[in-house]
Amino acid sequence: MKEKKSITNRVVNNSIWIISERLIQAAISFFIQIATINYIEPDSWGAIGYCSAFVNVFLSLSALGLEYVIIKELTAHPKERDTIMGTALAMRLFSGLLSIVCMLLLVGFTKGFEPFYQLIAFLISLQLLFRLSDLIDFYFQSRLESKHVSIAKAITYTIVAGWKIYILVTQKSDPYFAFSYTLDALVICLILGFMFFREARPRLRFSYPWCRRLLHQSKHFILASMITMIYSEMDRLMLGNLCTDAEIAVYNTAYGISMVWVFLPNAIMTSYRPAIMEGHASQTNYLERVRTLYSIIIWIGIAAGVGVMLFGRWFFATFYRAEYMASVPSLYLLIWSTLFSHLAVSRSTWLVCEGLNRYSELFPIWGVAVNLVLNALLIPPLGATGASAATLTTQIVVTMIAPLFYKATRPSVQHMVEAFFARDLIERVKGLKR
Numbered sequence: 001m002k003e004k005k006s007i008t009n010r011v012v013n014n015s016i017w018i019i020s021e022r023l024i025q026a027a028i029s030f031f032i033q034i035a036t037i038n039y040i041e042p043d044s045w046g047a048i049g050y051c052s053a054f055v056n057v058f059l060s061l062s063a064l065g066l067e068y069v070i071i072k073e074l075t076a077h078p079k080e081r082d083t084i085m086g087t088a089l090a091m092r093l094f095s096g097l098l099s100i101v102c103m104l105l106l107v108g109f110t111k112g113f114e115p116f117y118q119l120i121a122f123l124i125s126l127q128l129l130f131r132l133s134d135l136i137d138f139y140f141q142s143r144l145e146s147k148h149v150s151i152a153k154a155i156t157y158t159i160v161a162g163w164k165i166y167i168l169v170t171q172k173s174d175p176y177f178a179f180s181y182t183l184d185a186l187v188i189c190l191i192l193g194f195m196f197f198r199e200a201r202p203r204l205r206f207s208y209p210w211c212r213r214l215l216h217q218s219k220h221f222i223l224a225s226m227i228t229m230i231y232s233e234m235d236r237l238m239l240g241n242l243c244t245d246a247e248i249a250v251y252n253t254a255y256g257i258s259m260v261w262v263f264l265p266n267a268i269m270t271s272y273r274p275a276i277m278e279g280h281a282s283q284t285n286y287l288e289r290v291r292t293l294y295s296i297i298i299w300i301g302i303a304a305g306v307g308v309m310l311f312g313r314w315f316f317a318t319f320y321r322a323e324y325m326a327s328v329p330s331l332y333l334l335i336w337s338t339l340f341s342h343l344a345v346s347r348s349t350w351l352v353c354e355g356l357n358r359y360s361e362l363f364p365i366w367g368v369a370v371n372l373v374l375n376a377l378l379i380p381p382l383g384a385t386g387a388s389a390a391t392l393t394t395q396i397v398v399t400m401i402a403p404l405f406y407k408a409t410r411p412s413v414q415h416m417v418e419a420f421f422a423r424d425l426i427e428r429v430k431g432l433k434r
Contacts (some may be wrong), residue, residue: 009295028161030196030260035168036177036320037253042200042323044174049252051121052181053236054107055128058099060229064091065221069214070138071274072352081198085139086204086420087211092132100125106156110241114172123178127185136192145213148199152191160184220357221348227364231371235387238375243383246323248299253320254330257312258338261304265297266389273349278420280353287415292348294419302340326384333388347399347412359409370394 037045066088070374073084107121138147160183167176196202236255239248272293279286312331344363351360371394378386400416403409 003148006240007052012069027155032161032164032168033256035267036164037249037256038321039168039171039325040174040177041245042249043244045252046248047117047120048124048174048178049177049236049248050240050245051107051117051124053233053240054103054121054271055124056182057226057229057249058103058125058128059131059238060221060225061249062092062095062099063134063222063225064095064215064233065225066092066131066135066214067138067219067221069221069352070135072277073214073217074139075274075277080210080432081139081200082202083205083207083210084214085135085202087207088135088214089204089207091211091214092135093129095378096129096132100130104414119175120178123175124181126182130182130185133185133189133192136196139196148195149192152188152195155191156184158190159187217357220360223361225360227361227368231364231367232391233377234368234371235379235391239387247383250326251330251387253324254327254334254384256313257327257331258308258334261300262342264300265346268296268300269293269342269346269349272346273329276349277353287351290350291415291419292300293349294343294416296340296419297346298339298416298420301342305335305339308332329385330388333385333392337388337392337395338401340392343416344395344399347403347416350412350415351409354408356408359403359406362406363398363402367394370397 040048070084070088074081077084103125104118104121107117111117137149160180163183164177164180165179166172191389235251236248239251272289276286276289276293278284279289308331312335313325313328316331318329320327348360351357371390374390375387375395380386382389400413403413
């Protein structure tokens with residue numbers, strides 16, 4: 001009982017730190033994003049969105065799937081911390097550099113090596129190098145010490161917000177806005193790096209055996225993450241090649257608003273991941289924690305969806321220029337897709353615990369196939385709205401339908417259906433607090 005209470009308190013305290021940090025982020029970025037979108041021309045905003053889609057795809061590749069195994073290894077082998085962290089950081093540095101080169105070539109091929117696109121792509125792609133700080137984030141997560149990360153991110157968002165306000169007030173050109181993405185990653189990398197070396201005082205070492213071990217465990221997730229990101233970003237990538245940049249801007253604006261609320265489920269998933277893994281290792285409340293996580297995500301998602309359906313049109317009419325009223329239908333569709341996408345992400349922890357990592361590759365393949373076909377059919381006649389409809393349908397297929405075709409993963413759908421009932425959520429939370 002005492003152990004259960006301890007785990008619950010650690011999860012709650014960890015979640016509070018993460019939610020507080022991301023609430024600050026959402027509050028700061030909310031008004032700045034509106035001002036930025038109203039300042040930048042739709043074509044330029046679309047170009048930035050197009051290049052950002054490529055960054056997200058390559059970020060999933062450069063991450064090497066380590067987010068799914070590094071916490072587990074640090075928890076299981078605390079004495080090997082310096083070797084694990086040193087090896088993982090070296091791996092991320094190399095993959096980040098390689099990803100930058102590949103991204104610039106791809107953007108160049110698709111856009112005819114236009115100087116404007118190449119400059120925007122270069123400025124945005126530099127963040128791939130500095131995102132190795134994610135590994136330090138995972139280190140603090142493994143110790144349920146996310147307050148360090150929360151403080152670092154709060155400072156970063158304040159600095160980046162100041163930068164964005166400066167370039168808005170001084171009416172800088174589009175490349176300055178593109179660099180904001182990299183500035184965010186650079187600042188947090190410096191702050192987290194300082195905190196890590198001050199708190200942990202590591203003696204980092206690289207180890208080929210650990211490199212092989214980490215890659216062996218994460219290999220399923222490398223492909224799965226990249227495929228997942230391809231079908232997640234396929235809308236913007238296909239819009240960029242089938243429609244105008246202005247149409248990407250319409251979709252990009254709706255997508256940005258639909259993602260405002262996700263700091264809540266992300267914070268909860270971040271805190272619950274170590275608790276679920278500990279529960280699986282000790283066989284203590286394991287499935288209850290999985291179902292509780294699903295329940296929280298479902299009902300937060302429903303609340304966000306209903307709120308957007310009620311106030312979305314008023315919001316765009318009040319805060320955005322007239323061209324972006326075309327984003328409303330896309331917003332209505334995308335807000336519900338985020339619910340299913342977060343359920344799919346939360347299932348990844350269950351797959352790791354159950355030793356079903358290979359299914360992390362299979363489900364995104366379903367997503368790519370469905371999304372590719374639907375985008376090809378819907379984007380030409382409907383533009384951004386068609387892309388949004390394709391995204392929602394794809395997320396439902398990947399989260400709820402594809403797992404039913406495999407015996408080993410059918411329980412995950414059952415857990416999600418059971419988690420839908422709010423009364424059970426209340427009972428589970430009470431149970432975990434006893």
